[in-house]
Amino acid sequence: MTIPVLTVNNLTVAYRVGQQELAVVREVSLAVHEGEILGIVGESGSGKSTLGLAILQALPSTGRICAGQVFLDGVELTGLSGSARRALWANSLRLVPQNPLAALNPTMRIGEQLIEAIGGDRTTATAQAINVLKRVHIPDPARVMRSYPHELSGGMQQRVMIAMALHGTPRLLVLDEPTTSLDVTTEAAVIDLLAELIAEKQPATIFISHNLGLVARLATRTAVMYAGELVEVAPTAPLFDRPRHPYTQGLLQSLPRPGLRYDHHPLHPINGTIPAPGALPAGCVFAPRCSLADERCRRERPSLIAITEHHLTRCHYWQQVTQGVPLPSVAASSMSSNGNGQVLLTTHHLTKTIARRQSLFDKLRGQPAPVVKALAGVDLTVHRNRILGVVGESGSGKTTLARCLIGLSEPSSGTIKLLDIPLAPSIQRRSREELRRLQMVLQNPQEALNPALTVGEALLRPLIRLGRMNRREARQRIPELLRLVKLPPDYIDRRPAQLSGGEKQRVAIARALATMPDLLLLDEAVSALDVSVQAAVLNLLAEVKERTGVSYLFITHDLAVVSYLADEVVVMYRGQIVESGPVQAVLAPPLHPYTEALLTATSSRGVRLREVEEPDSLSESGCPFYRRCPRTPGDICATTPPPWRDAGNGHRIRCYIPLEELQIIQRSVLIEL
Amino acid sequence: MIQYLLRRLILLGGTILISSLIIFLICRLLPGDVARVLLGREAGEAALAALRAELGLDRPLPIQYLDWLIGFVSGDWGMAYSTRQPIRPMVLERLANSLLLAGATLTLSLPLGIALGVWAGWRAGKLDDTLISVSTLAVTGLPEFVTGLLLIDLFAFRLRWLPANSSIRPDTPFFEILPQLLLPAITATLVLLAYIARLTRAGVISELEQEYTRTALLKGLSPLTMLRRHVLRNALLPTITVVAISLGWLISGLIVVENVYNYPGIGRLLTFAIDRRDLLLLQAVAMVTVVIFAVANLLADLMYALLDPRIRLGSEER
Numbered sequence: 005m006t007i008p009v010l011t012v013n014n015l016t017v018a019y020r021v022g023q024q025e026l027a028v029v030r031e032v033s034l035a036v037h038e039g040e041i042l043g044i045v046g047e048s049g050s051g052k053s054t055l056g057l058a059i060l061q062a063l064p065s066t067g068r069i070c071a072g073q074v075f076l077d078g079v080e081l082t083g084l085s086g087s088a089r090r091a092l093w094a095n096s097l098r099l100v101p102q103n104p105l106a107a108l109n110p111t112m113r114i115g116e117q118l119i120e121a122i123g124g125d126r127t128t129a130t131a132q133a134i135n136v137l138k139r140v141h142i143p144d145p146a147r148v149m150r151s152y153p154h155e156l157s158g159g160m161q162q163r164v165m166i167a168m169a170l171h172g173t174p175r176l177l178v179l180d181e182p183t184t185s186l187d188v189t190t191e192a193a194v195i196d197l198l199a200e201l202i203a204e205k206q207p208a209t210i211f212i213s214h215n216l217g218l219v220a221r222l223a224t225r226t227a228v229m230y231a232g233e234l235v236e237v238a239p240t241a242p243l244f245d246r247p248r249h250p251y252t253q254g255l256l257q258s259l260p261r262p263g264l265r266y267d268h269h270p271l272h273p274i275n276g277t278i279p280a281p282g283a284l285p286a287g288c289v290f291a292p293r294c295s296l297a298d299e300r301c302r303r304e305r306p307s308l309i310a311i312t313e314h315h316l317t318r319c320h321y322w323q324q325v326t327q328g329v330p331l332p333s334v335a336a337s338s339m340s341s342n343g344n345g346q347v348l349l350t351t352h353h354l355t356k357t358i359a360r361r362q363s364l365f366d367k368l369r370g371q372p373a374p375v376v377k378a379l380a381g382v383d384l385t386v387h388r389n390r391i392l393g394v395v396g397e398s399g400s401g402k403t404t405l406a407r408c409l410i411g412l413s414e415p416s417s418g419t420i421k422l423l424d425i426p427l428a429p430s431i432q433r434r435s436r437e438e439l440r441r442l443q444m445v446l447q448n449p450q451e452a453l454n455p456a457l458t459v460g461e462a463l464l465r466p467l468i469r470l471g472r473m474n475r476r477e478a479r480q481r482i483p484e485l486l487r488l489v490k491l492p493p494d495y496i497d498r499r500p501a502q503l504s505g506g507e508k509q510r511v512a513i514a515r516a517l518a519t520m521p522d523l524l525l526l527d528e529a530v531s532a533l534d535v536s537v538q539a540a541v542l543n544l545l546a547e548v549k550e551r552t553g554v555s556y557l558f559i560t561h562d563l564a565v566v567s568y569l570a571d572e573v574v575v576m577y578r579g580q581i582v583e584s585g586p587v588q589a590v591l592a593p594p595l596h597p598y599t600e601a602l603l604t605a606t607s608s609r610g611v612r613l614r615e616v617e618e619p620d621s622l623s624e625s626g627c628p629f630y631r632r633c634p635r636t637p638g639d640i641c642a643t644t645p646p647p648w649r650d651a652g653n654g655h656r657i658r659c660y661i662p663l664e665e666l667q668i669i670q671r672s673v674l675i676e677l
Numbered sequence: 678m679i680q681y682l683l684r685r686l687i688l689l690g691g692t693i694l695i696s697s698l699i700i701f702l703i704c705r706l707l708p709g710d711v712a713r714v715l716l717g718r719e720a721g722e723a724a725l726a727a728l729r730a731e732l733g734l735d736r737p738l739p740i741q742y743l744d745w746l747i748g749f750v751s752g753d754w755g756m757a758y759s760t761r762q763p764i765r766p767m768v769l770e771r772l773a774n775s776l777l778l779a780g781a782t783l784t785l786s787l788p789l790g791i792a793l794g795v796w797a798g799w800r801a802g803k804l805d806d807t808l809i810s811v812s813t814l815a816v817t818g819l820p821e822f823v824t825g826l827l828l829i830d831l832f833a834f835r836l837r838w839l840p841a842n843s844s845i846r847p848d849t850p851f852f853e854i855l856p857q858l859l860l861p862a863i864t865a866t867l868v869l870l871a872y873i874a875r876l877t878r879a880g881v882i883s884e885l886e887q888e889y890t891r892t893a894l895l896k897g898l899s900p901l902t903m904l905r906r907h908v909l910r911n912a913l914l915p916t917i918t919v920v921a922i923s924l925g926w927l928i929s930g931l932i933v934v935e936n937v938y939n940y941p942g943i944g945r946l947l948t949f950a951i952d953r954r955d956l957l958l959l960q961a962v963a964m965v966t967v968v969i970f971a972v973a974n975l976l977a978d979l980m981y982a983l984l985d986p987r988i989r990l991g992s993e994e995r
Binding site: 060062064065090091092093094095097098099101103106107108109110111112117120121123152154165168 | 885886887888889891892893894895896897898899906907910911984985986987
């Protein structure tokens with residue numbers, strides 16, 4: 005075959021931490037050909053981003069390439085002079101980073117930044133900038149050129165970054181989690197665009213992601229990275245179908261997949277946590293977490309061996325890694341929903357309007373203040389010992405809903421009833437008993453736990469304040485709580501800094517469970533966790549529900565998680581519920597065009613939404629989804645809110661398109677997938 | 678923008694009004710009887726009462742306050758008890774001198790401080806960074822009367838390059854003022870320098886770590902272009918606020934420097950007024966200082982908004 009564009013040879017990268025140097029990428033070798041997309045997957049801390057920056061010769065000042073070489077078209081990059089490296093940066097090496105807002109200079113107009121990247125004569129560069137913006141499907145390039153980064157939506161910002169990375173003729177493109185900060189529907193469109201441009205410009209591409217689904221969709225070959233090492237490299241399809249490394253297998257088994265349900269199929273998380281750089285095991289880096297590991301693995305580090313011409317793995321016992329993904333074991337579950345059917349919490353026409361700043365003149369003229377409807381009439385019901393999933397993209401009002409339920413923000417109108425008794429809107433006026441019954445777990449345990457309190461102290465507070473226990477009783481209860489969330493008893497004296505991300509979230513869950521609540525609000529509670537840790541927390545949630553009879557209101561943007569964990573689901577769009585019902589009925593097949601777009605976003609042939617700028621200015625009258633709807637809506641959609649339609653079995657949907665028609669459309673979509 | 682300006686101006690008026698009340702009350706609560714200070718220990722009760730009546734000090738406090746405030750706003754700042762001279766020309770002349778000194782100090786300290794800060798930030802952790810940080814801090818640590826006397830000793834007595842005394846007058850020609858300004862300005866610069874340099878250094882270091890600096894690097898820009906276009910502009914934004922706050926300090930806080938060089942600034946007028954229990958003069962000086970502080974802060978906020986597009990004043994946030 006041809007000579008690869010990029011060759012990485014035994015690359016070792018270290019960061020200076022205090023006095024010592026810690027190697028975070030070790031002895032990585034790989035090659036990428038023209039037009040090829042190499043996916044690099046791995047959990048946080050695996051060194052994948054560092055590898056990307058090292059290849060681009062753009063490590064932060066604390067990082068250093070200790071050994072090995074990087075060749076681009078046969079030229080060694082590590083020893084280049086400053087000016088030669090700058091020329092390569094300008095012409096051949098490109099990066100699309102994770103967070104476009106941080107990667108764009110906030111005080112410079114988009115046009116200036118693009119022109120600077122293109123370089124050369126200003127008039128030519130300007131014309132070229134407009135062309136390349138058109139090329140990334142930006143509808144109004146002239147306006148975007150004049151804009152500052154913060155004036156654009158996240159999707160538009162990332163399109164600008166892509167334009168910056170793909171002007172001219174790039175030779176090497178590094179995509180470092182390019183869609184992680186975007187909503188799923190935007191992510192889908194951006195991935196489509198990347199695939200299109202890579203096919204056109206044919207750079208050698210490295211696609212770094214923690215999202216296995218995206219890598220499976222975009223990459224031709226995939227490398228799995230763990231603790232700074234490549235543990236498996238193979239063409240994408242065989243790698244996912246038939247992994248030959250226990251870590252790859254573990255990652256795949258951690259994913260909640262269609263057809264799996266929390267009450268029948270516990271997920272298979274990878275035990276333990278990724279070793280810290282500087283605290284690596286002597287033998288195989290994965291041995292401490294591996295079920296196949298024996299004495300040999302702990303003693304002798306395996307090398308990356310080729311088991312076929314294109315399939316490499318770093319495992320002594322790769323032949324024993326047989327089963328790709330175990331078929332869902334339909335084990336007869338003892339899990340039943342006790343107290344089934346009893347209504348726990350209801351909301352009736354809950355609204356929350358947030359006033360925007362009004363101009364002084366308008367105020368004097370007595371104009372009503374402009375408002376944003378964060379919640380526009382939400383009715384929902386949570387049953388005892390059931391899990392209600394709430395899905396939607398950012399801005400859909402999910403978090404506002406949770407904040408209203410827990411009493412952190414007061415709804416503008418509507419009622420919340422707990423066991424048929426209205427709750428006070430503000431948390432200050434709720435009784436201790438009411439506070440005890442409703443608890444919440446937030447997305448980021450790092451920010452939710454007080455770093456100064458030990459785990460024991462953090463758990464003590466709710467027990468005493470809301471559990472009406474004295475200090476001694478509360479202390480006795482703590483080991484029990486730690487057992488419930490599967491933490492060792494000696495964690496009682498640890499502080500958050502001594503815990504991993506998953507352990508912190510367990511503490512947060514234990515704290516919320518301390519008061520034996522009836523309903524736990526989980527606001528993106530597993531979204532910040534790595535897949536293997538997320539699987540363990542999902543298992544934990546399923547088990548806790550079974551043992552304590554608690555109900556969950558589970559807020560997430562991740563449909564795979566919701567289809568695994570929820571019993572019922574509501575789909576929210578811009579403050580309104582557009583579809584609700586039992587999770588199997590709502591998601592398989594999806595009826596509402598918005599649900600359909602969410603669900604098919606991960607597929608290359610899925611339904612794509614129109615991107616609209618500033619949907620705030622939307623007229624309040626019609627269907628909230630009208631302007632982005634992928635189905636051709638009628639005029640009535642723009643003027644009159646659609647009615648609720650009943651699809652049977654408690655499945656309801658707000659759309660003008662007749663149910664039968666939607667069902668037909670959906671069935672054809674499913675066949676295509 | 679215009680709306681924002683309007684709102685800020687109203688707020689500015691409110692701030693000044695409240696300050697005026699506080700200034701007035703503090704001055705009245707100061708221990709010591711003006712009449713007794715003016716007439717001396719042996720004065721009889723009758724004479725004291727007569728003087729109080731003449732000065733209006735026997736009237737109720739609210740009346741006195743309103744009378745003073747209206748006078749102040751309309752430009753009638755009254756007569757100083759101590760010198761029997763109209764207050765306004767006296768204060769304004771000193772204010773002009775102080776502004777001159779503040780301007781000279783900023784002209785010296787800003788370019789020097791920013792240059793040192795950028796260099797230290799660019800070379801963070803290296804020897805030159807340490808040298809700059811330690812030396813500027815050491816100089817700032819010295820009190821002004823020490824640096825002032827050392828400078829006089831060196832430049833005025835040993836080298837005879839500059840005059841030791843800076844007691845300029847309104848009729849002093851400009852080319853004579855300049856050398857007299859230099860030593861006090863250098864002394865004040867030495868106080869400000871470390872502050873400006875360290876702030877700039879911190880700004881440059883944090884900008885260099887930003888992802889958009891990496892984006893700029895990957896465009897293949899030369900280090901100088903990158904520094905100028907991407908780092909400096911954002912790194913220097915906080916410096917604006919510092920300049921605004923220092924302006925207030927430079928106008929009214931240079932009491933020691935003014936005393937060392939015998940410079941007729943507003944700081945020395947303030948000590949004079951306190952010394953003589955000259956309440957009206959004291960109030961006028963304090964009010965002028967408050968106005969300068971408030972206006973400087975407003976200007977800083979406006980500048981900030983002009984330079985940072987993320988701040989859109991008065992308009993709604995997205």
